[in-house]
Amino acid sequence: MAVQRVESFVAGTWLQPGAEARPIASAVTGEMIAEAGGAALDAAAMLDFAKSRGGPALRAMTFHQRAAMLKALALFLSERKQALYDISFTTGATQSDHLFDIDGGIGTLFVYASKGRRDLPDDHVFLDGGLERFGREGRFLGQHVCTPLQGVAVHINAFNFPVWGMLEKLAPSLLAGVPAIVKPATTTCYVTELAVRMMLDSGLLPEGALQFVAGGIGDLLDHLGAQDVVGFTGSAVTARTLRGHGGLLDNAVRFMAEQDSLNASILGPDVGPGTAEFDLFVKEVVREMTVKAGQKCTAIRRILAPAETVSAVIDAVSARLSKTVIGDPRDENTRMGSLVSEEQKRDVLEKAALIGAEAERVYGTDELPMGGKGGFVAPMLFHCADPDGAARVHDTEAFGPVSTVMGYRDLDHAVALANRGGGSLVTSLVTRDGDVARTVVLGAGAWHGRIYVNNADSMTEATGHGAPMPHMVHGGPGRAGGGEELGGVRGVLHYMQRTAVQGSPDILTAVGGRWVPGAAEVEGPAHPFTRKYGELPIGETIHTKAREITMEDIEHFAHFTGDTFYAHMDEAAAKRNPFFPGRVAHGYLLLSFAAGLFVEPNEGPVLANTGLDNLRFMKPVQAGDRIAVRLTVKAKTPRSQDYGEVRWHVTLTDQDGETVAEYELLTMNAF
Known part of the structure; x- marks a missing residue:
C-alpha cells in the first residue's frame, strides 16, 4: 500500500511534507499509511495571504452572501462525502461514526448558512441590542455594532473529528468574514486534507479564505496580533501551553479552548x-x-x-x-x-x-x-x-x-x-x-x-447527550476550557468586534443601515405599498390623515370581537383603574384602524403581512380622540429570489401629537 504524503496549503501553494515528517498508522491494522509535517512554513506569508486577500474579499461580502457561500460549500461536500467516508475508515470510525463527523460537519455548514440568512442582515454591520437614549429628545443615541475582525482565525483541532472539528469552527468564522488557517491533529489530518482540497477545488471560497497545515505550526503564534483569534480543541495540557504563549498574552489575542471534560x-x-x-x-x-x-x-x-x-x-x-x-x-x-x-x-x-x-x-x-x-x-x-x-x-x-x-x-x-x-x-x-x-x-x-x-x-x-448542536453553545467552564463555540449567532460574534457607536439618529441610521426614529424621512413618489422591494429606500415615510375614535366604534368592536373587558364598557370601573381616565378604545381597535389608514388596498408588490414586533401602547385613547399614523421603511432583508422582508416602523399619535402606540410591521414585498 502506497504511503500518502499529506500536504499543507500555504499562501496559495500545496507543500509536500519535509524530511522530518511524522508517520501515521492505520488505526485498524497498525500499518503505516501516511506521513505529514516537517515542511518549512512561512508564517508571515500565510498571515499576509489571509489578511491581504482572504480578509478583504470576505469583508466585501454581506452576511447573506457569505451564508450563500456556506450553503454552496455544504452542498458541494454532500455530493462528495462518500470519498470522505472511504478514507475515514482507517481512523477506526464506523459508518455510523461518519454520521457524527462528516454528516455532522456538513450539517453545521447548513445550519450556519440558514442562520446567516434568517438572523443576520444583508449588510456588513450587525446591530447588537437596541438603541440607548442619552437625552429626553432622542437627538443623541448609542448603538452597539459588530464588525469583522481584520485578522485571521487559527483553528487547532483534535484527532477525533477531522471533518466536524474543522467545519464547526470554520462555519462561524467565514460567516463573520474572517479567513482561517486550519491545523488538525496529525493523526487524522489526511481526512481533513481531503475535505480542504474539496472546498478549495470547488472555487466557492475567495483566495486566501482558507489555508491548511498538516503537522506542526512552527512559529505561527509568534506572529499573531490583536485582530487574530485562536480556537483550540484538545487536551488541557496543550491548552495550558497555548494559553500561556507570550505573544498571545502580550497582544491580547482572543483564545478559545475546548478541552478535557468529565461529563x-x-x-x-x-x-x-x-x-x-x-x-x-x-x-x-x-x-x-x-x-x-x-x-x-x-x-x-x-x-x-x-x-x-x-x-x-x-x-x-x-x-x-x-x-x-x-x-x-x-x-x-x-x-x-x-x-x-x-x-x-x-x-x-x-x-x-x-x-x-x-x-x-x-x-x-x-x-x-x-x-x-x-x-x-x-x-x-x-x-x-x-x-x-x-x-x-x-x-x-x-x-x-x-x-x-x-x-x-x-x-x-x-x-x-x-x-x-x-x-x-x-x-x-x-x-x-x-x-x-x-x-x-x-x-x-x-x-x-x-x-x-x-x-x-x-x-x-432528542439529539443525544453527546451531540453538540450548532444552534446551541458548545463549551464549558473550568476543566472544559472556559471557551465557547457554536451557539448560532453567538459563535459568529466571537470573530467580530463589538463597538459602541454614539451619534445622532441620522448618523446611526447611516452606520447601521436601519432607520432610527428621529432620523431624516424620505418622501416617495407614490404610496410605498405600490412600489417593489428594491424601489423602497430606508427612511421612506408616509403620514396619514387622522381618524376620530367614536363610542360607537368602541362598542361595535367590543361586541363584534367578544372583547367586552370592563375598561372598554364600564365607565365607573374604568375610572377606578389607575391606568385609565374612563372608558378607552381597545388596543387592537387602534391597530385595525391604523392599518385602514395606511394600507393601499389594490393588488401590488406587497404580498403578505407576516407579523408585527415590539408592540407598545403608551397612552390610552378615548372616544373623541383622533389618531394618525406615521409609516416608515425601517429595514429590508431579502428572503428569496422573488421577495424580501420589509420592516416598517409604525407610530400612532393623537390630536396632541403624543404617541399612543408604536410597533414594527413586517411585510413580504415582491422584487
Missing part, C-alpha cells in the same frame, strides 16, 4: 427500572461509550444513579454492551471500531488502570479485541462504591469506551458529584419531574456548558 449523566430519582426513561438512560450511556469508540469530548464518563438502582443500571448497561460487535469498521455488522491509534490505546489503558485503583471493573476484560492489533479496545464499565472519597474517577478522563457508575443519596448529592468534575461540556439528566430538572439546572448550571434533559416525551426528537 456526567444523572438518572433522576423519579426513574426506576422497567420505565421508558430507565431504558432511555441505559441506551444513552451505551451509545456514548461506543460511538467513535468513546473518543468524544462530550462522551459520558460518569454515570450517576440513585444508590438503590445502581445494581440495575450496571446489569442493564453490561447487557447492552455485551451485544456491541467490535471489529473492522468497514464491516456493516460492526458497532464499534477502534481508537485512533496504538498510542491512544496505551493512554486509555493507563487511564483506565488509574480509575480501576478506586473503582471495581464490572464489565470488560484485559483481553484486547482483534488480537491486540491497531487501536482496538473493548468497553470497560467501572463501579465506584465511594464516590465522595474517590479522586481519580472525578479527574481522570480515559478518552475511550470507559465509564464509571456511582450511586448518589439524594438529588443534592447527585449535583455535587456532577460538579466534582471541575467543569464539563455537558451533563445530562433523565427525568419526568420538572422540579428535579430545575434543581439540577440551578445547582449544576454554573459548572456545565450544556444540560441535556430527556424523557419519554422528548426522546423521539
Whole structure:
C-alpha cells in the first residue's frame, strides 16, 4: 500500500511534507499509511495571504452572501462525502461514526448558512441590542455594532473529528468574514486534507479564505496580533501551553479552548427500572461509550444513579454492551471500531488502570479485541462504591469506551458529584419531574456548558447527550476550557468586534443601515405599498390623515370581537383603574384602524403581512380622540429570489401629537 504524503496549503501553494515528517498508522491494522509535517512554513506569508486577500474579499461580502457561500460549500461536500467516508475508515470510525463527523460537519455548514440568512442582515454591520437614549429628545443615541475582525482565525483541532472539528469552527468564522488557517491533529489530518482540497477545488471560497497545515505550526503564534483569534480543541495540557504563549498574552489575542471534560449523566430519582426513561438512560450511556469508540469530548464518563438502582443500571448497561460487535469498521455488522491509534490505546489503558485503583471493573476484560492489533479496545464499565472519597474517577478522563457508575443519596448529592468534575461540556439528566430538572439546572448550571434533559416525551426528537448542536453553545467552564463555540449567532460574534457607536439618529441610521426614529424621512413618489422591494429606500415615510375614535366604534368592536373587558364598557370601573381616565378604545381597535389608514388596498408588490414586533401602547385613547399614523421603511432583508422582508416602523399619535402606540410591521414585498 502506497504511503500518502499529506500536504499543507500555504499562501496559495500545496507543500509536500519535509524530511522530518511524522508517520501515521492505520488505526485498524497498525500499518503505516501516511506521513505529514516537517515542511518549512512561512508564517508571515500565510498571515499576509489571509489578511491581504482572504480578509478583504470576505469583508466585501454581506452576511447573506457569505451564508450563500456556506450553503454552496455544504452542498458541494454532500455530493462528495462518500470519498470522505472511504478514507475515514482507517481512523477506526464506523459508518455510523461518519454520521457524527462528516454528516455532522456538513450539517453545521447548513445550519450556519440558514442562520446567516434568517438572523443576520444583508449588510456588513450587525446591530447588537437596541438603541440607548442619552437625552429626553432622542437627538443623541448609542448603538452597539459588530464588525469583522481584520485578522485571521487559527483553528487547532483534535484527532477525533477531522471533518466536524474543522467545519464547526470554520462555519462561524467565514460567516463573520474572517479567513482561517486550519491545523488538525496529525493523526487524522489526511481526512481533513481531503475535505480542504474539496472546498478549495470547488472555487466557492475567495483566495486566501482558507489555508491548511498538516503537522506542526512552527512559529505561527509568534506572529499573531490583536485582530487574530485562536480556537483550540484538545487536551488541557496543550491548552495550558497555548494559553500561556507570550505573544498571545502580550497582544491580547482572543483564545478559545475546548478541552478535557468529565461529563456526567444523572438518572433522576423519579426513574426506576422497567420505565421508558430507565431504558432511555441505559441506551444513552451505551451509545456514548461506543460511538467513535468513546473518543468524544462530550462522551459520558460518569454515570450517576440513585444508590438503590445502581445494581440495575450496571446489569442493564453490561447487557447492552455485551451485544456491541467490535471489529473492522468497514464491516456493516460492526458497532464499534477502534481508537485512533496504538498510542491512544496505551493512554486509555493507563487511564483506565488509574480509575480501576478506586473503582471495581464490572464489565470488560484485559483481553484486547482483534488480537491486540491497531487501536482496538473493548468497553470497560467501572463501579465506584465511594464516590465522595474517590479522586481519580472525578479527574481522570480515559478518552475511550470507559465509564464509571456511582450511586448518589439524594438529588443534592447527585449535583455535587456532577460538579466534582471541575467543569464539563455537558451533563445530562433523565427525568419526568420538572422540579428535579430545575434543581439540577440551578445547582449544576454554573459548572456545565450544556444540560441535556430527556424523557419519554422528548426522546423521539432528542439529539443525544453527546451531540453538540450548532444552534446551541458548545463549551464549558473550568476543566472544559472556559471557551465557547457554536451557539448560532453567538459563535459568529466571537470573530467580530463589538463597538459602541454614539451619534445622532441620522448618523446611526447611516452606520447601521436601519432607520432610527428621529432620523431624516424620505418622501416617495407614490404610496410605498405600490412600489417593489428594491424601489423602497430606508427612511421612506408616509403620514396619514387622522381618524376620530367614536363610542360607537368602541362598542361595535367590543361586541363584534367578544372583547367586552370592563375598561372598554364600564365607565365607573374604568375610572377606578389607575391606568385609565374612563372608558378607552381597545388596543387592537387602534391597530385595525391604523392599518385602514395606511394600507393601499389594490393588488401590488406587497404580498403578505407576516407579523408585527415590539408592540407598545403608551397612552390610552378615548372616544373623541383622533389618531394618525406615521409609516416608515425601517429595514429590508431579502428572503428569496422573488421577495424580501420589509420592516416598517409604525407610530400612532393623537390630536396632541403624543404617541399612543408604536410597533414594527413586517411585510413580504415582491422584487
